[in-house]
Amino acid sequence: MSSEEHPLIFLLRQLELYAQLPEEDRRLVLQLPHRLRRLDAGSYLVREGDRPTHCTVLVKGYAFRQKVTGNGSRQILAVCIPGDAVDLQNMFLDVSDHSVQLLTQCTVADVPRDVMQDVVLTRAAIATAIIELTLVDASILREWVVNIGRRDARARIAHILCEFAVRLESRGLASDHGFILPMTQEQLADATGLTSVHVNRVLKSLEAERLISRQRRNIQYDDWRALQDAGDFSRRYLHISDEDVLPQDY
Amino acid sequence: MSSEEHPLIFLLRQLELYAQLPEEDRRLVLQLPHRLRRLDAGSYLVREGDRPTHCTVLVKGYAFRQKVTGNGSRQILAVCIPGDAVDLQNMFLDVSDHSVQLLTQCTVADVPRDVMQDVVLTRAAIATAIIELTLVDASILREWVVNIGRRDARARIAHILCEFAVRLESRGLASDHGFILPMTQEQLADATGLTSVHVNRVLKSLEAERLISRQRRNIQYDDWRALQDAGDFSRRYLHISDEDVLPQDY
DNA sequence: CGTACGTTTGATCTTTCTCAATAATGGTGG
DNA sequence: CCACCATTATTGAGAAAGATCAAACGTACG
Numbered sequence: 001m002s003s004e005e006h007p008l009i010f011l012l013r014q015l016e017l018y019a020q021l022p023e024e025d026r027r028l029v030l031q032l033p034h035r036l037r038r039l040d041a042g043s044y045l046v047r048e049g050d051r052p053t054h055c056t057v058l059v060k061g062y063a064f065r066q067k068v069t070g071n072g073s074r075q076i077l078a079v080c081i082p083g084d085a086v087d088l089q090n091m092f093l094d095v096s097d098h099s100v101q102l103l104t105q106c107t108v109a110d111v112p113r114d115v116m117q118d119v120v121l122t123r124a125a126i127a128t129a130i131i132e133l134t135l136v137d138a139s140i141l142r143e144w145v146v147n148i149g150r151r152d153a154r155a156r157i158a159h160i161l162c163e164f165a166v167r168l169e170s171r172g173l174a175s176d177h178g179f180i181l182p183m184t185q186e187q188l189a190d191a192t193g194l195t196s197v198h199v200n201r202v203l204k205s206l207e208a209e210r211l212i213s214r215q216r217r218n219i220q221y222d223d224w225r226a227l228q229d230a231g232d233f234s235r236r237y238l239h240i241s242d243e244d245v246l247p248q249d250y
Numbered sequence: 251m252s253s254e255e256h257p258l259i260f261l262l263r264q265l266e267l268y269a270q271l272p273e274e275d276r277r278l279v280l281q282l283p284h285r286l287r288r289l290d291a292g293s294y295l296v297r298e299g300d301r302p303t304h305c306t307v308l309v310k311g312y313a314f315r316q317k318v319t320g321n322g323s324r325q326i327l328a329v330c331i332p333g334d335a336v337d338l339q340n341m342f343l344d345v346s347d348h349s350v351q352l353l354t355q356c357t358v359a360d361v362p363r364d365v366m367q368d369v370v371l372t373r374a375a376i377a378t379a380i381i382e383l384t385l386v387d388a389s390i391l392r393e394w395v396v397n398i399g400r401r402d403a404r405a406r407i408a409h410i411l412c413e414f415a416v417r418l419e420s421r422g423l424a425s426d427h428g429f430i431l432p433m434t435q436e437q438l439a440d441a442t443g444l445t446s447v448h449v450n451r452v453l454k455s456l457e458a459e460r461l462i463s464r465q466r467r468n469i470q471y472d473d474w475r476a477l478q479d480a481g482d483f484s485r486r487y488l489h490i491s492d493e494d495v496l497p498q499d500y
Numbered sequence: 501c502g503t504a505c506g507t508t509t510g511a512t513c514t515t516t517c518t519c520a521a522t523a524a525t526g527g528t529g530g
Numbered sequence: 531c532c533a534c535c536a537t538t539a540t541t542g543a544g545a546a547a548g549a550t551c552a553a554a555c556g557t558a559c560g
Binding site: 446454 | 509
């Protein structure tokens with residue numbers, strides 16, 4: 001197996017986005033004991049109320065965080081992409097406050113919780129990277145609050161499309177002018193506080209305005225600048241340095 | 251000055267909610283070098299885009315995190331209460347992604363950023379507490395996303411009132427059946443993704459239903475059980491153990 | 501005692517939701 | 531390969547929650 005295919009390589013790369021790791025720490029990360037699992041779309045990685053025993057890393061595929069309200073409606077809180085350590089949120093807390101469910105068929109790696117805690121508490125560089133990663137997740141969450149609380153439906157959808165574009169491109173998971181949206185319109189609705197019917201209408205109108213075009217889940221941004229404007233989008237909150245990101249203004 | 255009045259005592263207490271600190275670490279926290287400042291309501295502690303040099307601890311008074319959208323509307327992201335370390339969010343990131351503004355006249359303590367980083371990276375117990383604190387903040391933020399994205403106005407307001415009640419009581423900052431809301435109806439609107447006009451109407455209707463009563467900012471919850479039900483509120487996401495909290499079902 | 505800010509109220513308008521039906525699409529077993 | 535089924539996407543009509551606009555009323559504070 002080439003190092004390119006190492007299951008934890010995406011995790012390592014993500015950590016290195018945030019902190020320079022000494023060679024020893026890099027080895028340590030790749031040698032983290034773990035168990036690989038392949039799971040179907042819809043499987044739960046974590047359920048609200050669980051006491052997690054592992055920290056799960058997404059090796060391949062997509063997942064999302066969610067909570068369900070008392071009257072049964074769902075809010076999606078974040079979308080996880082390959083390399084994301086899904087349980088950092090819970091690693092230091094006893095009980096999980098939300099669920100994580102797979103969007104697609106996935107390969108995941110389970111790292112024992114105590115090993116992960118130990119690494120974080122003894123390796124300063126890794127601790128720094130993990131803390132920064134957690135803070136970036138929080139920053140994204142803050143932007144979601146703004147998006148849902150203070151932007152109209154058109155801007156919300158444009159904004160979340162921009163976010164996916166930048167995040168996916170920063171991991172080399174998008175093509176030049178577009179990407180495959182890893183979710184249904186109903187899930188998009190649950191992520192933006194709208195209904196699927198309205199999401200559909202907004203998508204169609206963004207298409208009619210020629211900001212995007214699409215073939216089913218395949219989104220092309222035909223006018224990246226205009227899409228960002230429509231979504232009031234600035235990549236600052238993602239804390240990704242510019243050189244890590246591909247999409248220029250073209 | 252008695253230890254009760256030590257400016258960092260609220261910070262220490264908050265850390266100890268999340269991790270057992272050895273005596274040495276407790277002393278270390280209280281002896282953190284800091285500069286005290288007294289600031290008026292409306293002052294900024296952090297501005298979006300700043301490169302913070304200090305980690306500011308709220309000694310007395312209230313503050314809130316906010317972001318402003320391109321068209322000028324504001325979203326409040328969190329309310330900070332005494333003992334909160336306002337800049338943990340930014341301590342490990344170079345550029346602040348949101349602003350922090352004072353709700354009331356405040357006393358704050360500025361701790362140099364590098365001192366704080368050093369403490370976190372060398373004292374495992376303090377690191378654990380700080381990480382957990384950050385994760386609890388993220389959990390609260392997730393609940394805010396749910397609140398704004400998937401609950402109607404009445405539930406949103408009821409929910410945020412419940413959250414304040416529990417958080418304030420857990421710090422001994424509330425009286426038996428109520429508390430002083432540290433914000434205007436307009437700020438409440440910016441926290442819940444509503445308009446101040448609508449917040450006013452909802453408050454009046456909660457009053458008419460006898461779930462709360464109020465004299466200006468002084469909120470009394472007359473029927474705590476019903477208020478929780480109306481707000482679909484469960485304290486789990488606050489990660490406060492039950493014995494730390496006062497309000498029982500009475 | 502007047503000014504600024506916060507609260508309250510009414511009338512009207514818009515965005516988004518709800519309900520309902522239809523059309524694509526992809527996957528499955530035969 | 532084809533027919534069938536379950537999801538997902540699309541469209542229309544009507545309803546409702548909440549926004550907007552405008553004005554009046556309180557209250558604290560200099």
